[in-house]
Amino acid sequence: MTVDEPISKPLSYNDFKTLFTPALSKLDAQRVCNPFYLIKGLPKDLKPAENSVYLAGGMPFETMFPFKKVSVKYRTSPGKLGSLEQNDASDDELYGEYSIPLYSDPSVADKEMDIARGFQYSDNIGLPTLISYAKKLVNRINKPIYDNWDVIITSGSSDSLSKCCDLFVDEDTTVLCEEFTFVNICGHVNYANGSCLPLKLQVTMDEELQGLDTDYMEDLLENWEKYFPDKKKKLVLYSIATGQNPTGVTQSLSKRKKIYEICCKHNVIILEDDPYGYLQLPKFDAANPLKNPYNEAEMSVESFCKDILKPSYMTIDTEGRVLRLETFSKVGSPGLRLSFIAGNKFLIERLANISFMTTRNASGISQSLINNLLYEFGTKYQKQINPNADIIDGWLNWCMKIAGEYTNRRNVLFKAIHESEAFKKGMFELLEPSCGMFASVVVNMKPEWINAKEKSERDLQIKRVMDYLLCCLLETGCMPVLGYKMTIHREFSMERANFLRITFAKTESTEMFELGAKNMSTAFERLFDEYMTVNEKWSLSPAGLVGM
């Protein structure tokens, strides 16, 4: 999985500092923290007592916490659609138990977290054991090609994005984004006073082509001064390179190399947001819709890591310009609010400085809960499957099972949609995601719906059709997200925004997926029957729904 490219000389912390200090936001340059409890400049001949009585920090002693012990009953496999469990095995097979004790046994204290440490004030960058697991995870799947990298634990990926934007973005910064994306990024960028700019996205089934349009990107950056004579060329790329949200496309390795090369040339920082990377989806087989390669015997943690997962930009990052954002939200729980950022030591140190001056560390409860789960999964895997396995393999085994369950969910929804009337009649196409939890439903517009000569008018026509479709969907009983609501710049993308984003994440049963597909089909039939006829039920304005 990792790509071994020789680098001429190892990059040091100071190299990173020199390279990336100019990329920091103006405000970040003035952020200095000087904790009041730090002691500096002590005489060299001073011999501090070994067991000093600590009367400094306002930390409640651990017997003042109301919590004595936390025990967790955990799943060995995710629940199956429509059932709380994956199968009808015994409780012992389905579940395990681990705990967060008041004090860990010293023999495991470097791996297991306890209440005395995890529920106390702790380091801004995260609990040492969890940082260690996060590093192992990066090393195992996406080994960076330089050595001086580090990891910081954050309070979820929104927090990661917020901190990355605080680090790089000010009024002179432009953040380049896939034209359709997780648009909350714009909120983070605006918060830091910068602006976003869309890059064209190739949404195609061609695995080499899909993802950012590199020709478009290259032209834009080569001719920046021509296109934007008044805009500084201080750039950050925000990209969901694997299982892109909302389109589900994944950049091929050759495309990543091309994009990386462009970013080096034009000094673009890369924020690689990868919330869905573990949720790899094998090809859907319409002839055998419930086929799930994850259930087959040859699938193993080894093959999952080696053949299935896609390599991060960190594996080709010769200059240290990539920050990789991972999260425990999708394969753990969103409520953990736990993510991590990997990148070169200088940038991670700057992010730690931001943590100190804003949120401090992520919840120690969340960190302890996931840390001890990683440890429990790991030791169990070593006991039951492979005594030589890395401690992180138990977690990867869980990730693989989750990917298998998402594949199952994708299959069930896709089967139902393929069997629906509207699909058979060609009213829409279903774009298959390579990864993640979303699929796109592309409306096959009738030419007369979008017949205006002017692009701006045609844009409104497209919006009005999509809004009418939304109304139909809401009445028949199906709740999607409108593609045009996920654009960085609506005008730029409206012609390609004739789609819905649907997810197979949240629905609870096969029956509900079937009902959803049926309702969606009914809504499409209504659209095709009613739209631009005397039967239009709602008198939408020429621009569709107001305020959308």
Next chain:
Amino acid sequence: MTVDEPISKPLSYNDFKTLFTPALSKLDAQRVCNPFYLIKGLPKDLKPAENSVYLAGGMPFETMFPFKKVSVKYRTSPGKLGSLEQNDASDDELYGEYSIPLYSDPSVADKEMDIARGFQYSDNIGLPTLISYAKKLVNRINKPIYDNWDVIITSGSSDSLSKCCDLFVDEDTTVLCEEFTFVNICGHVNYANGSCLPLKLQVTMDEELQGLDTDYMEDLLENWEKYFPDKKKKLVLYSIATGQNPTGVTQSLSKRKKIYEICCKHNVIILEDDPYGYLQLPKFDAANPLKNPYNEAEMSVESFCKDILKPSYMTIDTEGRVLRLETFSKVGSPGLRLSFIAGNKFLIERLANISFMTTRNASGISQSLINNLLYEFGTKYQKQINPNADIIDGWLNWCMKIAGEYTNRRNVLFKAIHESEAFKKGMFELLEPSCGMFASVVVNMKPEWINAKEKSERDLQIKRVMDYLLCCLLETGCMPVLGYKMTIHREFSMERANFLRITFAKTESTEMFELGAKNMSTAFERLFDEYMTVNEKWSLSPAGLVGM
């Protein structure tokens, strides 16, 4: 406890908006969030299906979480010094158990949090049940005198401060602070590009006088333009009004009224940070040093709330200019990273907007853990003590027990210090805190140590003595915080910074407190023996330790 002052007419959301929009930071005024999944402007005659199939948000279904059930063994009382428990009672008396189930029973789902909701993506302002408890807490102890107030859950008080600074502070804003304070506030203020200004603090045992010097404050604000001709008068007051950090002083109600009046006159927003308010400490009785009124029969939740706790600024806030910051760190666990802010609805809504654009909600795991503890404590209290008690009283009972244990810790440390040689010899004074976890040790400087004519030189002399004392302390084995490290503006306060902050929070046993007091005493004796004699052991520069 609450102060009933009639207000002429109820203030509405729009009144607050009108009053406080000008107080927002420039950046906040441009912060607009428009979530992509929100639907607006639907036709009035559209009838959404009742049980729509949800294919919108990327939320993993709850059986995909690895967590099936979380069980918590909790303490009914905090552990006693030197022991894991408060007494030798049976396990049943010492501990209870509660859980976070996958699904709560519908009959208690409005009070108990479950995994399906608490571990999922959730509302930025916090879980509804926890918000409800937080409101009950405010209502029970510090009932605001206006109605349109609300609460937002944050990820700890650093996060609260960070968000409040983002809300109000820009380069034109000055944050007024107690001259000695929790100086991390400066980091938050600088992060938002503003500046801090110290206000004189009266550190005295006189309960009416202690706290901010109102004459100083009044003069400063009345003559702002004279003192700061180039500084805008856009002001925020950051105050730890109860159990001030580091001095332990508490503002009397009459002082609060005076300060509030000044703030109204000069349009100053008040950030009332109250991390220690529940840790009320009865007077120390040197003749009976281990006396602890919390152990006496007449102490009850009722009397704790009515007679012991001090009223918040919210109880006198006729204009809605107070934001009150509470935390679960000191009476729960710091690792929860859970706090809340109470204030008028407009400002809380702006803070919610900031949450949406930065961190999102606080950890759902932390929220669930504390929520269900509040519920468990509450129902247990109703069963065992008072069936008519408010659900929040069980938690207040815990807070009272924690205050009792801090009183015990204070007693043990103070007794040991009172018995120490250096104390008896008058080398320092011990300032008694009214509340909290800190006490001040004020060095009785020999006149010849600080004999310079120029203030600036005398400041250095004071610093050098304190630094020398620190060296002695570290060698003898006692770790305090230097008072001068907790100044907003060192020059402004150095003459009053001849003290150490010590805490009785973190030490584990009576023996360690005694050792700490002994080591501190030894260090003081060394200081008085060696300082400015040929026996000075370390050759400190005239300015003391470099970099401090």
